[in-house]
Amino acid sequence: MIHRTWRHQPALVPARYLPGGDLAADLAAGAGPVAKARVLLVAAAGLRLAPLYVAAVAGISIGIDEFAGPQARTRIVAANSTNVANLEQHRVWTLFTSAFVLGGGIEPVQVVLLLLLTGAAELVWGRRRLAEVFLLTHVIASCLVYAVLQAGLRHGWTGQEVARAADVGTSYGAHAVAAALACSLPVRARRVLVPAVLVLVVLPFADARTFTSLGHLLSTLIGLLAGWQLRHRPLAGRLRRPGVQRTDRPALYIFGTPQQAHDALVFVLHLREQQRIRLDDAVVAWSDAPGPGAGRPYRMHELQTRDLGVLDGALAGGAWGIVIGTLAGWPVAGLVAGAAVAAAVAGVHDTGLSDAVVERAARSVPAGRAVLVLLTAPADQPRIAAVLSRAGGIPLSPAE
Structure with a gap:
């Protein structure tokens, strides 16, 4: 029996991906108020x-x-x-x-x-x-x-x-x-x-x-x-680019702990923020070993960056539903219908990496370790491999 959970486990205690993390890092690295002000002025010049x-x-x-x-x-x-x-x-x-x-x-x-x-x-x-x-x-x-x-x-x-x-x-x-x-x-x-x-x-x-x-x-x-x-x-709501399709072979990297994989994911997301890579989906997955007997079932955990859950879908659908309903003169009906339809679609439609690919990746690594699954442009994979290898990631072929 397989149980899934979409929640963070207690080991993942640091903050999740923060937009603007590169600016925050530059400000933290600035030595003194003058250096920090210079970083802000340079960034503000691009507004x-x-x-x-x-x-x-x-x-x-x-x-x-x-x-x-x-x-x-x-x-x-x-x-x-x-x-x-x-x-x-x-x-x-x-x-x-x-x-x-x-x-x-x-x-x-x-x-x-x-x-x-x-x-x-x-x-x-x-x-x-x-x-x-x-x-x-x-x-x-x-x-x-x-x-x-x-x-x-x-x-x-x-x-x-x-x-x-x-x-x-x-x-x-x-x-x-x-x-x-x-x-x-x-x-x-x-x-x-x-x-x-x-x-x-x-x-x-x-x-x-x-x-x-x-x-x-x-x-x-x-x-x-x-x-x-x-x-x-961070990747939800973004349209897929023609260069990356669901059928493309994802890039897989094994890490010693879920926390290390999570930290690597944050780093990859900031690479995308810097527009140095193209990233269409990223998932951290790991599994618990089944305990003796039937008292402890096999569990797989996932940290998604793109795929919306039922609640996410209901919120998004309700928002668009009330806008469309306003145009028709029935805002409340549009809100309810949009939330219901989008929640149902989100519950059955997998918008990111397929669940089968992620599950196979999680099963392919020993219990306690984690795998980072990336769907990105093939031309960017060598750069990602070089970066993640320095972070302790071990490349894994999807066929393994």
């Missing part, structure tokens, strides 16, 4: 998306104030708000344009804080992840607020004036980025920052319970889930 977005928001706001005036701002805000009136009329562009329009004039402090927050996220995650967390959370949180307000209007829980209330700005995305950034940092920082970002949204919601405070709370919770995903499933 592109964060300053571009902040400049767009500031430019639009200044342009409205200088050339259009207060009345035009009121009309622009109304036309781009993600409120019930607009979304029931299928004005779906408001889900995106609302992130670029401010309800009031631009404030220098607001611009600086937004630039620092998004800039830090881009340094740690990269441009693609920043865009995904900020924009997708802004859209999803807006749809969730719309669903709540729609239900409130139908059941008489709230006044009709809320249907045309202004709902624009950068706050949903900013709260999500702050929460995801807090959750994706090392353990010591997370212990302080995660409770802090929760307190900053829970207290205003408990005090006022407006749809804006609800949106901030929802976007923060979504951001925490995104930060968790960045650390635990």
Whole structure:
């Protein structure tokens, strides 16, 4: 009898993969404040998306104030708000344009804080992840607020004036980025920052319970889930490139302990972060030897970086479901249907390395040892082999 577990065992105590780990290592290696500041300045010189977005928001706001005036701002805000009136009329562009329009004039402090927050996220995650967390959370949180307000209007829980209330700005995305950034940092920082970002949204919601405070709370919770995903499933949600197929022969490396294999996996993930290799999937697998008699069954343990579980699928499916449901006018139905369908698909569909390949790899090594299974481009395998051999990894042919 074979039992599987997807949880970390007690031996794997260090932090999991952290996006931006290379920047953290460079900062730790800096001798003194001046050297650390130089590392940050060099890294900040490569920022592109964060300053571009902040400049767009500031430019639009200044342009409205200088050339259009207060009345035009009121009309622009109304036309781009993600409120019930607009979304029931299928004005779906408001889900995106609302992130670029401010309800009031631009404030220098607001611009600086937004630039620092998004800039830090881009340094740690990269441009693609920043865009995904900020924009997708802004859209999803807006749809969730719309669903709540729609239900409130139908059941008489709230006044009709809320249907045309202004709902624009950068706050949903900013709260999500702050929460995801807090959750994706090392353990010591997370212990302080995660409770802090929760307190900053829970207290205003408990005090006022407006749809804006609800949106901030929802976007923060979504951001925490995104930060968790960045650390635990770093390859999830990435499309496979044509150069690497499921039928390709994976690269296998044996390590003395699961902890050593885990550390090697983190190193390989950072190589991919540096764009030095192409990596489509990576799994650490190990097994327990069956004990005497039937009291202790054979167990195989896996640490996945790509394949989504049922809960992961339900969260992702629910997020996309509520967006699609909002476009159709039935956000709650879309949320439920999307979560159910995606959870069912995730439960039966293997998106990464096949379970059969991973199980054979785990069975091929002695109990107590671990195997790192990598699906990568053949041209990158010699470089990976040279790096992992120095880390104590022993190459193993898939046929062995």
